[in-house]
Amino acid sequence: MRRISAHADEPLGLLLRLGSVRWGLLVAALLLMAIGLATVHSASSELAVDYLPRQAAWIGVGLLVMLVVFSIDYQLLIAFAWPLYGLSLVSLVLVLVVGHEAGGARSWLGVAGFGGQPAEFAKLATVLVLASYLAEANRKVLSIPQTVLASVITLGPMVLIALESDLGSAAMFVPLAGGMLAVSGLRGRVVVAGLLVVALVGGLVWSFAMQDYQKQRVRSFVSPESDPLGAGYQLKQSKIAVGSGELLGRGYMQGTQSQLRFLPARHTDFVMAVLAEEWGFVGVAVVLFLYAIYFLNGAEIAMRARDRAGVLLVVGLLSAFGFHVLYNTSMVIGLVPITGIPLPLLSYGGSFMIANLIAVGLILGVDFRRHVNR
Amino acid sequence: MRKVREHYSEIVARVPRLQLGFVAALVLIAASYWVVQVAHGERYRELAEHNSLRKRVIKAPRGLIYDRTGAPLVENVPSYNLLLHPSRSRDLEASRSFVEGILGPTPESLEAQWTSPAGVVMVAEDLTLEEVAKLEARSLEYPEFEIEVSHVRLYRHGAHTAHLVGYLGEASEPRIESSEGSLRRGDQVGIVGLEAAYDEVLRGTRGERRVVVDHRGRVKREHGRTPARPGEELPLEIDLAIQQVVARYLEDRVGAVVALDPRDGAVRAMVSSPSYDPNVFARRLDPRSWQAIVKAPHDPLQNRTVQNTYSPGSVFKIVVATAALSESVTHPGESVYCGGAAYFYNHRYRCWKRQGHGNVNMREAIKESCDIYFYTMGQRLGIDRIADYSRRFGLGRPTGIEIAGEKAGLVPDDAWSREARGTPWYVGETISVAIGQGPLLVTPLQMAAMMAIVANGGWTVEPHLVRGEAERHRVELDPHQLERVREALWAVVNEQGTGASARLEEVEIAGKTATVQVVEQVTWIDSEDLPYERRDHAWFASFAPVDAPELVVVSFVEHGGRGSQAAAPLAKLVYETYFGTR
Numbered sequence: 025m026r027r028i029s030a031h032a033d034e035p036l037g038l039l040l041r042l043g044s045v046r047w048g049l050l051v052a053a054l055l056l057m058a059i060g061l062a063t064v065h066s067a068s069s070e071l072a073v074d075y076l077p078r079q080a081a082w083i084g085v086g087l088l089v090m091l092v093v094f095s096i097d098y099q100l101l102i103a104f105a106w107p108l109y110g111l112s113l114v115s116l117v118l119v120l121v122v123g124h125e126a127g128g129a130r131s132w133l134g135v136a137g138f139g140g141q142p143a144e145f146a147k148l149a150t151v152l153v154l155a156s157y158l159a160e161a162n163r164k165v166l167s168i169p170q171t172v173l174a175s176v177i178t179l180g181p182m183v184l185i186a187l188e189s190d191l192g193s194a195a196m197f198v199p200l201a202g203g204m205l206a207v208s209g210l211r212g213r214v215v216v217a218g219l220l221v222v223a224l225v226g227g228l229v230w231s232f233a234m235q236d237y238q239k240q241r242v243r244s245f246v247s248p249e250s251d252p253l254g255a256g257y258q259l260k261q262s263k264i265a266v267g268s269g270e271l272l273g274r275g276y277m278q279g280t281q282s283q284l285r286f287l288p289a290r291h292t293d294f295v296m297a298v299l300a301e302e303w304g305f306v307g308v309a310v311v312l313f314l315y316a317i318y319f320l321n322g323a324e325i326a327m328r329a330r331d332r333a334g335v336l337l338v339v340g341l342l343s344a345f346g347f348h349v350l351y352n353t354s355m356v357i358g359l360v361p362i363t364g365i366p367l368p369l370l371s372y373g374g375s376f377m378i379a380n381l382i383a384v385g386l387i388l389g390v391d392f393r394r395h396v397n398r
Numbered sequence: 399m400r401k402v403r404e405h406y407s408e409i410v411a412r413v414p415r416l417q418l419g420f421v422a423a424l425v426l427i428a429a430s431y432w433v434v435q436v437a438h439g440e441r442y443r444e445l446a447e448h449n450s451l452r453k454r455v456i457k458a459p460r461g462l463i464y465d466r467t468g469a470p471l472v473e474n475v476p477s478y479n480l481l482l483h484p485s486r487s488r489d490l491e492a493s494r495s496f497v498e499g500i501l502g503p504t505p506e507s508l509e510a511q512w513t514s515p516a517g518v519v520m521v522a523e524d525l526t527l528e529e530v531a532k533l534e535a536r537s538l539e540y541p542e543f544e545i546e547v548s549h550v551r552l553y554r555h556g557a558h559t560a561h562l563v564g565y566l567g568e569a570s571e572p573r574i575e576s577s578e579g580s581l582r583r584g585d586q587v588g589i590v591g592l593e594a595a596y597d598e599v600l601r602g603t604r605g606e607r608r609v610v611v612d613h614r615g616r617v618k619r620e621h622g623r624t625p626a627r628p629g630e631e632l633p634l635e636i637d638l639a640i641q642q643v644v645a646r647y648l649e650d651r652v653g654a655v656v657a658l659d660p661r662d663g664a665v666r667a668m669v670s671s672p673s674y675d676p677n678v679f680a681r682r683l684d685p686r687s688w689q690a691i692v693k694a695p696h697d698p699l700q701n702r703t704v705q706n707t708y709s710p711g712s713v714f715k716i717v718v719a720t721a722a723l724s725e726s727v728t729h730p731g732e733s734v735y736c737g738g739a740a741y742f743y744n745h746r747y748r749c750w751k752r753q754g755h756g757n758v759n760m761r762e763a764i765k766e767s768c769d770i771y772f773y774t775m776g777q778r779l780g781i782d783r784i785a786d787y788s789r790r791f792g793l794g795r796p797t798g799i800e801i802a803g804e805k806a807g808l809v810p811d812d813a814w815s816r817e818a819r820g821t822p823w824y825v826g827e828t829i830s831v832a833i834g835q836g837p838l839l840v841t842p843l844q845m846a847a848m849m850a851i852v853a854n855g856g857w858t859v860e861p862h863l864v865r866g867e868a869e870r871h872r873v874e875l876d877p878h879q880l881e882r883v884r885e886a887l888w889a890v891v892n893e894q895g896t897g898a899s900a901r902l903e904e905v906e907i908a909g910k911t912a913t914v915q916v917v918e919q920v921t922w923i924d925s926e927d928l929p930y931e932r933r934d935h936a937w938f939a940s941f942a943p944v945d946a947p948e949l950v951v952v953s954f955v956e957h958g959g960r961g962s963q964a965a966a967p968l969a970k971l972v973y974e975t976y977f978g979t980r
Contacts, residue, residue: 070612162405207412264449267434267442280450284612301446305435312428316421323417327410335409339416346420353427357434 045391049321052314053369053384057083057377059311060295060370066277067291067298068372070284075291075372082374086381093385097393101386102159102333105152109177112149115142116184143193144379146181147200148386151340153177154201158208159333165209174205175218189235192363196344196351198222203343204336242361258294259358261287266300266308266357273304291372293364296356311370315349325391334390341383451621452611455582458602459549461629463563463592465638466666466865471559472593474549477681478525480533481518482511487542496540497521500532505684524550524681541616550680551593555638557673558645561701562636562863564591564801565676589679591701592632592863595800602629633865635664643975644669644953647968653955654702654842656861657972660850660941660950662868663859665799667972668843670702696956704796704804707839708954711912712767712896712961713939714788714834716852716883718775719764721787723879727778730882733757736770742829747773750913764886765895767911769833776832781823784831785811790874791848792858793840799861808839834912846952849939852887853908853947856880884908888944900940900966905977909940909951909969911961933957936964942973949976 061083065076101108119142154174161170178201186194210218230239265281268274279301281287290298300308319342326338345368352367354360366373368380434442463471480497487493494512498504501522504512511519521543525533530545537543551566553559567589574581580603581587587601588594605626609617637657644655648671657667674691691698700706722728738754739746749755749769755762763771776784788794794809808814810831812823830836840848843861850859855877857870887908891897896911914935936958941947951969958964 164405164408203416207409207416209408209412261449263434264442264445266431267439268446269435270439270443271436280446280610284450284610284618286449286613300431300435305431308431308435309428312424312431316424319420320417323413323420327413332406332409335406335413339413342416342420346416350420350423350427354430357430359427359430 041392041395045388046321046325047388049318049325049387050384052318052321053381056311056314056318056369059299059314060367060372062276063295063299063302063370064291064372066279066302067282067295069277070282071291078374079372079377082377083381085374086378089378090381090385090388093382094389094392096389098334098337098386098389099393101152102156102337105149105156109149109153109180112142112146113180113184116146116181116188118142120184120187141375141379143181143185143188143190144375146185147193147196147344148341148379148382150178150181150197151200151204151337151344154204155333155337155340158204158336159331161208162332163209165211166205166214168211168214171205171210171214171218174201174208186229186233189238190364191229191234191238192365195363196347196365199347200340200344203346204340207336207339238363241363258288258362262294262297262356263358265290265294265297269301269304269307271304271306273300273302273307276302278302293352293362293366293371294356295371296353296367299370300356312353315346319346319349322387325387325394328394329390330394334394338387338390341387345380345383450610450612452609452617454607454609454617456605456607456623456626457548458604458626459628460551460586460602461596461600461631463600463632463634465634465636465641466664467638468633469638471554471563471634471636471638473552473554475552477523477548477550478527478530479523479546479548480521480525481544481546482521483518483542483544485542487540493540493542496536497533497543500529501525520546551677552680553676555642555645556675556677558642558669559636559638560591560673560676561670561703562591562634562641562668562801563676564588564593564595565679566593567679590699590803591801592634594802596632596864600629600632603627634863635659635666635865636668636863637666637976640667640972640975641669643971644968645671645673647971648955651955651958651964652696652702653953653958653965653968654706655951655953655968655972656703656843656846657949657951657976658846658850658859658861660853660859660947662870663847663850663861664865664868665861665863666949666976668703668863670700672696672698674698701801701803702954702956703842704799704801705841707805707807707841708935708956709836709838709914710834710840710845711914711935711937712769712834713845713910713912713937714831714838714840715764715767715772716848716887716910716939717787717791717793718772718779718784718832719760719883719886720791720852720875720879721779721783722775723760723882724787724876725779725783728760728775730760733759734763734768734771734774736768738770740770740773742773742777743826745826745829747829760882761886761889764883764910765889765893767890767896772832773829776828779828779832781825781828781831782811784828785809785814787875788838791851793838793844793848797843797847797861799843800863804843805841807841807844808837810837835915842952842954845937845939845954846950849941849950849952851875852880852884853941853950884944887940891940896962897938897940897966899962900938900970900973902942902970902973902977905942905973906944907940907942907970907973908944908947909938909966911966912937912939913959913961916957930957934959936961938962938965938969940966940969942977949973 061076061079064079068075154177157174178197182194182197261281265287279298281301282290282298287294287297322338322342326335329335329338348365348368351360351365355362366376459474462473465471511521533545553563566586569581569585569587588597605624607623608621610619610621612618640657644667648669651671653671655667655669658665678687735757736749736755738752739748755766755768758768758771788809793807795806796804815821815823827836831838847861851873856873856875858873859870860868862868887910889895891901891907891909897909900907900909916934917932936955938961939952941950951972953965953968955964
């Protein structure tokens with residue numbers, strides 16, 4: 025057992041330990057949120073409400089929650105992973121029973137006057153539970169029963185969320201679990217089998233579970249001309265917005281696609297299109313660069329975490345985060361079908377913002393505690 | 399410490415793969431953005447502009463028309479029309495009940511605009527300001543409606559200048575096609591009168607406004623504009639005061655008056671009666687109003703000054719007298735005996751004066767309008783020489799005035815008879831033509847142009863309504879003979895001749911009356927005892943002052959009776975107005 029630093033109750037030691045945390049991740053997150061605030065403000069300037077103050081409030085709340093999470097030892101959370109997981113399943117069932125409609129999907133649960141999206145917290149709980157379970161499954165490569173069990177753990181909340189017709193959020197569990205399983209070690213044939221299962225489930229979902237509007241989105245992805253007024257319209261306007269930004273952009277608050285409201289969902293899922301229109305490729309490159317900083321710092325933290333649970337926790341959070349980023353930025357320019365996947369730290373949205381800041385707190389917390397009791 | 403450490407390094411070793419995968423994906427995505435934004439950026443920029451930029455037409459204000467004193471004859475006044483964009487409406491029934499709540503029920507003839515609207519529909523036009531206010535107040539709830547401000551022509555003097563100025567109508571399909579893009583469907587163009595003749599001058603060129611619209615097509619701001627070039631103004635030679643005096647006098651009569659300056663052909667007044675209100679055409683015309691105009695008695699749309707032809711009657715004696723003197727078939731001292739009737743070519747022809755004029759020479763024959771004298775001259779001249787002189791006075795062809803539809807009239811001769819009727823000229827007809835009857839036909843405007851030649855001593859003038867340079871040419875007529883005729887015409891008015899009722903103290907008028915028989919009469923019957931449509935037409939063709947003529951006035955009253963009674967007083971009224979002697 026190494027003891028490099030002093031105990032946490034000694035002020036000097038605490039400062040030293042804080043100084044050794046990889047703050048680059050937080051800096052990247054803060055910069056992204058600042059860019060997000062400015063872009064949301066521009067995107068909502070023609071709406072009845074300016075979403076900037078609300079988004080700022082969510083960020084404020086999120087940063088507080090982040091501090092709280094940071095101060096809690098993640099080992100404690102891992103220890104309580106199963107109850108938290110159970111709680112999230114219960115809340116998902118509750119949503120199914122009493123939740124009300126929002127944007128075509130029943131996912132907002134009215135709690136104490138503000139909407140919370142249980143799906144976001146289920147994602148966190150699932151990461152915790154998988155981290156706990158996979159850490160315990162202490163092997164070079166996971167056995168097949170372990171892999172299957174981990175998949176079942178993931179499928180629980182996934183199915184419940186899918187039942188709420190929020191297929192996009194449900195699908196986000198796949199990269200989340202996938203990242204953690206991959207790092208935990210998978211056998212080759214398991215990977216092949218897993219891909220087959222995903223393909224099979226995908227086909228079944230298409231045939232039986234998908235709503236018409238969702239199928240339409242996929243169809244219009246394949247041939248955007250088939251639906252010029254619906255999903256095809258969204259993609260067309262988005263591409264026009266992005267493309268018309270050219271290299272340097274049309275200038276802040278000057279994008280005609282967003283300012284003249286040609287682009288729907290521009291302050292939420294399509295905030296990237298607004299940014300691309302007004303700041304051009306340069307703006308896009310800066311944002312992608314910040315995401316890379318965030319991800320690479322996060323990965324560094326994972327690699328120096330104190331234990332398997334810490335590594336897996338950070339990997340799970342990064343996988344979910346990273347996939348959101350990749351999917352959303354691809355969707356905006358039509359590389360993948362449009363679905364309700366917001367852009368982390370940039371898109372307007374309360375629970376998603378808080379969930380992402382919880383993730384930041386968790387990751388930084390793992391780094392802060394990397395030297396203790398290893 | 400539990401077994402935790404044992405398989406730690408394996409999983410840590412797998413993390414860089416995630417890093418690599420994420421960064422590689424990000425690079426691919428960045429490359430895709432590069433393709434969209436930089437490689438194809440220009441095209442998308444264009445698409446964005448196409449999304450938000452719209453072109454709107456700026457209509458050019460149509461040129462105004464003024465009389466010679468600068469008084470406007472037509473103006474442009476704003477008119478508010480209600481347009482419906484059916485595609486923006488969620489519920490056409492709701493849209494309809496909203497509008498009908500303000501404007502009242504839709505007339506049955508316009509029912510189709512609600513049940514099967516095609517494109518943008520004009521639901522109502524010429525809204526009152528109150529209606530506009532009510533509609534505007536709820537425009538946010540009903541974005542499908544648009545209030546269009548357009549300009550309509552206001553013809554200040556309505557029926558008084560109708561035939562002259564004309565009116566507008568929607569451009570026809572062939573006219574749009576031949577306009578080479580300067581006309582669009584729904585554009586207003588001149589249909590008749592000066593509005594038609596000077597349409598391109600008056601119309602101007604439309605401009606264009608480029609506006610930025612939002613996703614619902616609402617205009618957010620202006621992006622640039624090409625201003626419209628307004629139509630040019632049209633200053634006329636018309637004297638509104640004369641025009642109005644004449645129009646009022648003719649209001650309950652059927653007739654035509656032309657007044658022009660014999661020095662250059664500037665038309666001072668041109669009135670045809672009955673007339674119509676051209677303002678009716680400025681609005682969407684319902685079939686009933688149209689029928690009312692078309693079916694009104696005496697065809698008010700007809701411009702009698704140029705579109706109708708009549709027998710000139712005794713006014714034509716001016717031509718015969720000039721011909722007889724110039725061709726030396728008589729001399730001013732020769733007298734012809736009039737006993738009220740005489741035989742020519744074994745046919746008995748009557749003079750209008752039953753008891754006869756006794757011995758009359760040229761001057762007296764013109765003054766008293768003796769028919770027997772002119773029968774004699776006609777017989778001596780023969781039809782071809784009469785036709786020749788008629789043409790020298792400008793008869794038988796349009797004068798070339800700006801407005802369309804002018805008739806050529808008819809100067810009959812042997813060749814005409816063979817061609818049109820297939821028979822040689824019947825000499826007996828020459829006798830009728832000699833007093834302006836028979837197949838001979840003229841327009842009131844031709845009479846005015848003819849009188850101008852008499853008045854100015856042998857110069858043709860081109861009658862024109864719009865102010866501008868006028869050409870004149872010498873006519874092949876002997877000025878000395880014209881002088882003799884002029885002197886006789888002076889006597890008509892000033893020596894107790896047939897035109898004495900036009901006499902003015904202050905200005906010396908010269909002129910010739912005519913009373914044209916509509917149906918051949920076997921005996922002498924006073925026209926006033928006949929039913930209206932068989933009564934004589936009345937002419938008075940004149941000019942003044944006789945020494946240096948400034949104004950030619952030709953007045954014509956259809957079925958008005960005697961020229962001396964029905965037409966001469968009207969001419970007198972014109973001179974009084976012109977010379978300001980009242």
